[in-house]
Amino acid sequence: MIAxxxxxxxxxxxxxxxxxxxxxxxNRLFCSSWLSRNWGPVLWPALxxxxxxxxxxxxxGFVISTTLALIAYRRRWLERPVLxxxxxxxxxxxxxxxxxxxxxxxxxxxxxTAEVALVSYTLLIMFRNTLTGLREVPDxxxxxxxxxxxxxxxxxxxxxxxxxVPAIIAGVRIATVxxxxxxxxxxxxxxxxxxxPILTAISNEVFKTELIAAGALAxxxxxxxxxxxxxxxxxxxxxxxxx
Amino acid sequence: MxxxxxxxKFIGHNGQIxxxxxxxxxxxxxxxxxxxxxxxxxxxxxxxxxxGVWLGHIHRGSFxxxxxxxxxxxxPSLAVLAIGVAFLGIGLGNVELALIVLAVPPMITxxxxxxxxxxxxxxxxxxxxxxxxxxxxxxxELPLGIPLIFAGIRTAALFVVSxxxxxxxxxxxxxxxxxxNNETSYHLSGVLGAAICIAALALVVExxxxxxxxxxxxxxxxxxxxxxxxxxxxxxxxxx
Numbered sequence: 001m002i003a004x005x006x007x008x009x010x011x012x013x014x015x016x017x018x019x020x021x022x023x024x025x026x027n028r029l030f031c032s033s034w035l036s037r038n039w040g041p042v043l044w045p046a047l048x049x050x051x052x053x054x055x056x057x058x059x060x061g062f063v064i065s066t067t068l069a070l071i072a073y074r075r076r077w078l079e080r081p082v083l084x085x086x087x088x089x090x091x092x093x094x095x096x097x098x099x100x101x102x103x104x105x106x107x108x109x110x111x112x113t114a115e116v117a118l119v120s121y122t123l124l125i126m127f128r129n130t131l132t133g134l135r136e137v138p139d140x141x142x143x144x145x146x147x148x149x150x151x152x153x154x155x156x157x158x159x160x161x162x163x164x165v166p167a168i169i170a171g172v173r174i175a176t177v178x179x180x181x182x183x184x185x186x187x188x189x190x191x192x193x194x195x196x197p198i199l200t201a202i203s204n205e206v207f208k209t210e211l212i213a214a215g216a217l218a219x220x221x222x223x224x225x226x227x228x229x230x231x232x233x234x235x236x237x238x239x240x241x242x243x
Numbered sequence: 244m245x246x247x248x249x250x251x252k253f254i255g256h257n258g259q260i261x262x263x264x265x266x267x268x269x270x271x272x273x274x275x276x277x278x279x280x281x282x283x284x285x286x287x288x289x290x291x292x293x294x295g296v297w298l299g300h301i302h303r304g305s306f307x308x309x310x311x312x313x314x315x316x317x318x319p320s321l322a323v324l325a326i327g328v329a330f331l332g333i334g335l336g337n338v339e340l341a342l343i344v345l346a347v348p349p350m351i352t353x354x355x356x357x358x359x360x361x362x363x364x365x366x367x368x369x370x371x372x373x374x375x376x377x378x379x380x381x382x383x384e385l386p387l388g389i390p391l392i393f394a395g396i397r398t399a400a401l402f403v404v405s406x407x408x409x410x411x412x413x414x415x416x417x418x419x420x421x422x423x424n425n426e427t428s429y430h431l432s433g434v435l436g437a438a439i440c441i442a443a444l445a446l447v448v449e450x451x452x453x454x455x456x457x458x459x460x461x462x463x464x465x466x467x468x469x470x471x472x473x474x475x476x477x478x479x480x481x482x483x
Contacts, residue, residue, distance in 0.1 A: 029329065029330070088446070091401060091442075091445050091446055091449050092441075092442040092445060092446075093404060093405035093408055093409075093441050093442065093445050094405060094409070095405070095408045095409055095411075095412075095420060095423055095438070095441065096408070096423075096437075096438040096439070096441035096442045096445075097438075097442070099423055099434050099435060099437075099438040100435065100438045100439070100442070103246040103247070103431065103435065174316060177316050177317040178316070180317075180319060181317075181318070181319035181320060181321075181322075182319075184319045184321040184322060185320075185321055185409055185412070188412070194319075194322070195321060198321060198322070198325045198413075199412060201325070202325070202328070202412065202413055202414050206328060206329075206332070206333065206414065208329040209329075211325040211326060211328055211329040212325075212326055212329045214322070214325065215319075215321075215322035215323070215325040215326040215329075216322075216326065218319040218321070218322035219317065219318060219319065219322050219323075219326075222317035222318065222319060223314070223317045225317075226313065226316075226317050
């Protein structure tokens with residue numbers, strides 16, 4: 001289960017190597033020489049895998065939770081069971097969930113296992129935000145849409161969903177940063193993403209440069225994703241800017 | 244499926260494996276996990292609640308309080324632990340610091356939103372009746388803010404329990420995460436047993452805090468049995 005350092009040699013062995021590895025051998029706080037040597041072979045691939053993992057999980061989670069929210073919007077009784085199940089999934093600590101999924105037939109140590117767990121953490125957040133956003137559309141607006149001759153489907157697509165966009169995007173924001181955070185732990189299962197260099201550095205005599213570089217990349221990725229989603233929301237809802 | 248049966252046997256044997264050297268018992272590791280998490284939550288409470296409540300009471304600093312919460316959500320716990328290890332080395336100090344870093348912001352944000360959002364008319368009425376600022380805080384704003392303040396504490400506690408187990412990956416030994424990090428000694432059944440214990444522990448903490456919240460919430464604010472599952476994520480502050 002612990003698939004450490006399968007990505008190949010990352011640090012020149014402490015103690016060995018020429019004089020160009022002095023900083024690494026001393027394990028100083030941050031060796032920029034290591035960074036420039038390992039950006040291409042180690043950090044960039046990990047970052048790219050992390051982004052792909054996150055995009056897949058958020059997309060699948062968005063489809064599932066939006067579908068559930070739309071059904072629960074029409075059939076109220078569905079809200080409570082969905083909330084209870086997704087809350088329990090959300091409460092289970094990530095390390096435990098990854099391990100519990102691993103022996104399930106057909107999952108194992110794979111990207112699928114990681115994605116199943118990551119998706120399960122997005123459901124509560126996006127389901128609740130989408131449903132709340134739809135419910136908060138004022139009744140008068142709904143009545144006005146009906147009065148203009150819109151059927152339930154057209155009213156949903158043209159009026160109610162657009163008005164719920166800020167709440168929906170707020171959910172996508174939380175879900176995205178949550179997945180970016182948990183995908184570092186998922187490295188235990190699928191051996192990809194920014195968790196790999198972190199775990200490698202720990203098992204490699206706590207190599208500081210790599211810990212700081214990979215950690216900072218994970219934090220930076222989360223902040224960047226959050227910022228991008230704020231911009232997307234502004235673009236999608238020009239009417240909220242007037243206020 | 245027999246892996247899961249073995250996992251429950253492992254739990255039944257309190258984490259001991261027949262024919263193997265004595266290992267730390269499951270009860271011991273669970274209590275240790277609770278202790279590490281408890282210290283983190285406790286310290287975070289002492290730091291965050293006074294700040295959040297006070298900022299809310301004087302209606303200042305909304306920008307800081309809200310944005311702190313937004314940035315916090317973006318902090319991956321493994322990354323925070325890893326960066327901490329680079330600076331402080333492996334040890335309880337680093338783990339507790341990471342727990343505090345992760346737990347303080349949601350507590351501040353929610354405490355701020357809770358107190359700041361108390362109906363101004365109610366506060367004005369209380370002031371008109373001659374209550375001082377301190378009395379308004381104690382008798383009015385805090386009781387009315389309990390549900391949201393607790394939403395923040397529960398979110399933080401969930402993160403802290405989860406992060407405590409993740410700390411094992413960064414080399415800190417002494418929590419249930421150790422078992423997951425050491426499949427060679429514990430085998431798959433042990434790892435699964437530990438995962439079940441961790442999941443159960445998180446649910447127990449969540450329900451216990453929900454119970455405390457129920458006890459502290461003033462009678463007038465209790466909505467009959469509908470709110471207990473809905474406070475897990477601070478979505479309210481998100482939509483505000």
